[in-house]
Amino acid sequence: MNELFGNLLMGFDVAAAPIHFLYCFAGVLLGTLVGVLPGLGAVTTIAMLLPITFKLPPTGALIMLAGVYYGAQYGGSTTAILVRLPGEAASVVTTLDGYRMAQQGRAGVALGTAALASFCAGTVGIVVVGLFAVPLAEFGLRFGPAEYFSLTILGLICVTVLGSGGLAKSLAMVALGLLFSTVGTDIRSGTTRFTFGAPELFDGFSFVAMVTGLFAFSEILLSLERRVGHEVVKSKIKRLLPNLAELRQSLGPVIRATGLGSAIGILPGGGPVIASFGSYAIEKKIAKDPSRFGKGAIEGVAGPEAGNNAAVQTSFIPLLTLGLPSNPTMALMAAGMTIHGIVPGPQVMTLHPELFWGMIASMWIGNLMLLVLNLPLIGLWVQVLRVPYRLLYPSILLICAVGVYSVNNSVFDVGVAAAFGLFGYVLTKLGCEPAPFILAFILGIIMEDNFGRALTIAHGDLSIFVTRPISLALLSLAAVLVSLVLLGSIRHRLTSSAAQASGGGKP
């Protein structure tokens, strides 16, 4: 414990140096701006900053890059709430209730809750990194293909819980998302599937294009349609910040989500995303009135935001302790370290402790800066919603188009975004939800990959999924969740038919 304090002190010493403070600020500011712009996520920005970091000293450079990374998460939630455009995959779930809250005039409350939840979760996440980095990293290594597969199964069950259009439709959305995830090159055989010979599809659909189309573009279509014939009356914007009651409502979700996110973040690939919808599913399941979810329940914003930010902090662990980046952003930071002669690997903690602890301390300072930056900005963001829609939607269209195009300088991607815009519109009109679709899409890629790999390693023996302890635990959890869902569905069916039988319901 004393050692921890000593290290943290050293870290804060490093992080509070004026120059590092400045880099941190630059990073989070840039990250927030970039997170607000669709398509131009942390990856693109960091890639662009790499040449600049050539010239900066290593600790400063990494502090800035890290700031861009978690700053982008904050920005991504902002657009998710305001205009239903998730800036990052982890913000997809925030669109479910966050956007609804905005439509009800509670955008300020949603934004404020997101910022506060993220900060609290981030703080805890950072403490976890400081205390448990090495053992958590070792634990993470024990996750092999079988464990990942079981985790995705658990994740898919959670995703099904997200939907509210009825079990069959939710499952169909999940199946559809999984099906779309097969488009591209099959990693095992090298065969291209459903690509019609287009090289742009060899690696699957561009995620940014899909999300932009499915959420932002389809929402524009729906909004324009609602306006045909009559001007929509805008809900008056009420308070700008959550009040005490709302904060109390958010406390439980934040605590639960922080635990979940901290644990999941160490797993390479998809930590924050899984944490976000895992938290949503948990909150929806244990809520007294689950029907509030999807209609503006504050827990649906507080939980996922906390979960994803906790996961974002712990996702640094594999990079800092093992030298293994868990996602493309980390890979860029690893490149940044390399450029400065610090070879990312197991020895970074021991050879460069000032880097390790300096980064951890600055991560907390960064989170604090984001809170301080974003809370006052809420007033500004909320003004965006008061812009007349006829001026707002072309702006959204343009920013999204530029964003999607510039990820790969690809016309094809713009077409994909437009196509998914149409698709999202159709889905919503038919009472299906795009969120389970896109989340299943993300999981599908991980699932198929690991299912095949696990079986190859096990030489075709299916029992591997239940003989390995972690995998067994995850599958059992999934089974429990399935029974809860089915029980809930049956009970709902029974009570509603009972209500009808006793003459309570309308014919």
Add this chain to the structure above:
Amino acid sequence: MRNPDVYAGLLFIGFGAAALVLGRSYPIGTLARMGPGFFPTVLSVALMSLGFLTLLRPLWQRGDKLAFALRPFVALGAVLVFGVTVPHLGLVPATILLVGTSHLADSSSRLRETVVLAAGLTLLAVGITRGLGLPVPLFLP
């Protein structure tokens, strides 16, 4: 018959069938050596079954009726116009064309506002791309 569940069900069945047909040449393989056709086939079958279930849903639950307007789709057209013209005309003309096209998607758009908006958004687009160092050409012959 205007029940959205019917169309949803048909949509699912359609996708499932399309995947089966398009993927008929992908070998399914065995469990130990899964072929590229394994997952798509399983998913297509599942999707089609769920599609049938969805089709039957209106039998015990009534949904809302469907209605839609055509004009909003021009907004998608605007995006496509942008995508197609950027590599040939550059960012600035593409932006102007996008704003111009999207103007038509809403009946309450006013011409004067649109022109000013086009100018403003062009500046924004240039600012974003140049500011982030994105190699998108502004004007092309």
Add this chain to the structure above:
Amino acid sequence: MKSPDRFFLPVCSTACTLYLTLTLLGIIPATVKAQDDYPSGPIEMIVASSPGSGGDIVGRLIAKHMAEDWGHEVVVVNKQGASGIIGSEYVARSKPDGYTIFLTSGGPITINPAIYKTLPYDAIEDFAPVSTVARVNFVLTVHPSFPATTLDGFLTELNSNPGKYTYASIGAGSPHHLWTEMFIYMTKVDIVHVPYKGTVPGLTGLLGNHVDLFFVGIPPSLPHIRAGKLRALGVATQERLSSLPDVPTIIEAGVPGYEVFSFFGVIVPAKTPEAIVNKLNAKIIEIINLPEVNEALLARGYEPGTSTPAEFAELIERLINNWKTVVPEAGIEQR
């Protein structure tokens, strides 16, 4: 009802007139560039892999020095995807004026011709090689708990347990896959292929002991070997490497002729004037020989090395022929 013409026509014609006027007045430069004062403007360096990848870092290192020396921007543009096909096609179709150069790895121009039935470019006809830049050497790594510490013991273990052990690659048709298949072909061992979606997932799998061995590049694996988290059984080079002096070469340990590598090199669209190609070649050689660049590459595990355009062309052709034989022999299906 507003008619669209009322909007489009005035704005478009104004914009066009403005543009033409500005061009004629020379305010917006015309796009034709002469070759004697090459370079007279910014150069685009295409990298067919994602930001932060090996090729990206090497490319950025070179671009930085090139820009400093020549006084013009050298912008790295990532065109990743489809095993390098997207980037390669882009370069093949670019103007052969020396302002688009391609920092490529071996995959797109030497392996793709063997594993893809059709490609939107011809690896030989569409490009003019300029120079190699660095070589990536490969090392056979296992988890420290593997029951063998020498290559001999390793082969014995594999031969007494056919089909039991698994090897990682970064995808069907990747260099790692092909090089391992060549090893299998030469040693007749029976090991199972487990593709991963990239070097980092593959290394993670090996570090977690989920997979048994990995023929991996030195750059990503060196830190783990040095930290003792992975064991290196042999390097696939002619001579021992200075970065791993205690590790025998696979050739000396009993598999003669097993020398595998990947490379990074700069190529340009075919029909680029020879004068420009030579200028680029000279500049690249100069940059690679700078002590700071040389050391940066070595520290990362690369082996810096340049060549003349002719030598590079010969290397490419040799490798293409090699893969065109190995791929069908290893039973790898074409896509």
